[in-house]
Amino acid sequence: MIPRYTRPEMAAIWEPQTRFKIWFEIEAHAADAQAELGVIPKEAAKTVWAKARNVTFDIARIDEIERETKHDVLAFTTHLAEIVGPEARFIHQGMTSSDVLDTCFNVQLTRAADLLLTDIDKVLAALKKRAFEHKMTPTIGRSHGIHAEPVTFGLKLAYAYAEFSRARERLIAARKEVSTCAISGAVGTFAQIDPRVEEHVAKAMGLTPEPISTQVIPRDRHAMYFATLGVIASSVERLATEIRHLQRTEVLEAEEFFSEGQKGSSAMPHKRNPVLSENLTGLSRMVRAYAMPAMENIVLWHERDISHSSAERMIGPDATVTLDFALMRLAGLVEKLLVYPENMQKNLDRLGGLVHSQRILMALTQKGASREDAYKYVQRNAMPVWRGEGDFLTLLKKDPDVKKHLSDAEIEERFDLGYHFKHVDTIFKRVFGES
DSSP states (O other), X not given: OOGGGOOHHHHHHTSHXXXXXXXXXXXXXXXXXXXXXXXXXXXXXXXXXHHHTTOOOOHHHHHHHHHHHOOHHHHHHHHHHHHHOGXXXXXXXXXXXXXXXHHHHHHHHHHHHHHHHHHHXXXXXXXXHHHHHTTTOEEEEEETTEEEEEEEHHHHXXXXXXXXXXXXXXXXXXXXXXXXXXXXXXXXXXXXXXXXXXXXXXXXTTOEEOXXXXXXOOTHHHHHHHHHHHHHHHHHHHHHHHHHHHTSXXXXXXXXXXXXXXXXXXXXXXXXXXXXXXXXXXXXXXXXXXXXXXXXXXXXXXXXXXXXXXXXXXXXXXXHHHHHHHHHHHHHHHHHOEEOHHHHHHHHTTTTTGGGHHHHHHHHHHTTOOHHXXXXXXXXXXXXXXXXXXOHHHHHHHOHHHHTTOOHHHHHHTTOGGGGGTTHHHHHHHHHSOO
16 A cells, blocks of 8 residues: 555555454454353453453554564464453463454455445446436447447446446445354364354354355455456446547547646646546556455465465555545546537547448348448448548449439438437436436
8 A cells, every 4th residue: 555545444444453453353252252152251251341442552562572473463462461461361262363364354355345335336426427418419439449330428428337337236246255254263163162153253243154164264255356356447447548548639529627737747838648547547457466366365275374364465455445546536537527529529520421331331231232232332432531532421422323222312311410329318228227
């Protein structure tokens, strides 16, 4: 995490104080369950809560202990014992470090997912508002970057809305999958701790018991979580790339908001660059990169090793913090996006009507021309237009083969721009549930 791309709400989830607070809650809830089962004295469990519930843990002291013990959980329980006193001997009964670490990690990932879901909702709200604003704003659709057929700018934003709606559902599923708790002891057999302790801790922490763990919670759950973040990041980049292309000087159909006093270049005072979109592209690459170590973490030796641990200490905070920042930046970008319908129309008109070529092709076949002949007639009139040697409509009206099948009025009818948008309402209803 670096401050430049970090929002405080997400950063707070990964702060050491938060982590130690969660560790304490796991240990204290486990002590409660142990007390109810008669394994430890009930007064001991009450003392744990009474003395440490509202404490601010001394991070420097924990670090000092860890430098000697070379073990983070032992360093924490030692510090906790300094706070709680003699009753601390009943803490961590029958548990192993991974019970604390894995359960805490999943609490953090669940909380991070909740923030990310809120972020996606903001992106969706911005996309929906702007999509309806430009529902019928004509613009050119492009394939291979080349003019194809007309679309509306609202449809471009509706595509993104549908994609982020799917992203939201995937994140809900990933959150559910990673929201498990393991308090099963060494190698996961519950030999030293009752499974009911796990059930109690899981309920208290808002998780579900892991059906079967080794000494760690299976990492396929985490791999799916981080892979989901990677897919969401790709959706961020897809929309950012669209905006970058639309802001090119030769296109300029849309543009990032440029604030008063903003500077585009240290050398060229005239520049207005798509810096936010480019930034989102870079951030998306990083989030996707974190998915790979998460998948490699699935493969552990036997019941447990810690080859996954070092990677997760980085990818947990970094992936969630980076995506959180990117989603909020994207929401603001869409909200303030400058849209230029007049430039969209100008670009639509650049090819002299070639965007209607498929309609002419279809009309010719419907009037009896073979598809091969129809394609030939249309293409031979389209190519001169590419070279700037006339407009498409005039050339078609002069072509004797075209005239054998279509009257001037029938040709002109196929140049109706509105024809391309006759099903926009249907698409919007499918995407937004309203038209």
